[in-house]
Amino acid sequence: MVNNWTGELIYEGKAKRVYRVNDEFLVMEFKDEVTAFDGARKEHAPSKGRLAAAQTVFLMGLLGRYGIRNHLVDWDGDRKILVRGLRMIPIEVIVRNYAYGSFLKRMPLMKPMTKFSKPIVEFHLKSDELHDPLITMDDIIEAGLANWGQINEIINTALRVNEVLGNYMVSRGLTLVDFKLEFGSDGSNNLVLADELSGDTMRVLINGRHLDKELFRRGASAMDLVKSYEEMNKLLGIPLNT
Ligand code: ATP
């Protein structure tokens, strides 16, 4: 699809660099770095970029086979993926199956890891300065970030993603606690799932033990996190090159 896997660097975030290939495509390069607490803790993590790229490619591929439209086009087999460039909706969509993380901070009446009667979908404004505050659907409408049709489609897609990923994880002996999605729209105004699906953006347990970035948030070293991502890839059945 592309032969030089590069282009003009248009954005550098905490986890990835984004390059513009042309009007249609972007290259996203997963960095060998891990950050937590909005970048306050940051460490070099050799091989993490490739492992997180492989997770994203595998899981987006799985969702694609279930008809969930996403931005993934190709993978260089290492740290870079080719994606469709989208107009991003500046919202983080979080789906939760169990009480954990910031949910428990705002709802301390529930015990950690209580399973919800049904998955919770919530919206956060994508803003590091404001620490991604929880927002309502009316906030989204009033701020003109999305319309009701898009909000409904986001909720339905997020729940479908949860069903497909959750079932797959269970089939591999894993528990999907919660995860974060981002969406954008393409030139024909189709809603498209974007960004990444990796241990950085989801909580995944094996027998109650974290395989995801929570380890680093709780003080584990970057090297231990990388080992854990290797284990996650093995448990998910992710080949090194697909
Ligand atoms: P965070 O780490 O909190 O997710 P960030 O902005 O630092 O935020 P990175 O993952 O480092 O995130 O950077 C990737 C950027 O690319 C994000 O701003 C994301 O919204 C954006 N993005 C993801 N997919 C697409 C796409 N298909 N088209 C355009 N932009 C995209």
Ligand code: TYD
């Ligand atoms: P959440 O419990 O809201 O946040 P915190 O990490 O502050 O406890 O996180 C829910 C899920 O969403 C979790 O799997 C991590 C993911 N997530 C991201 O990928 N990026 C983010 O900026 C946030 C806030 C969460």
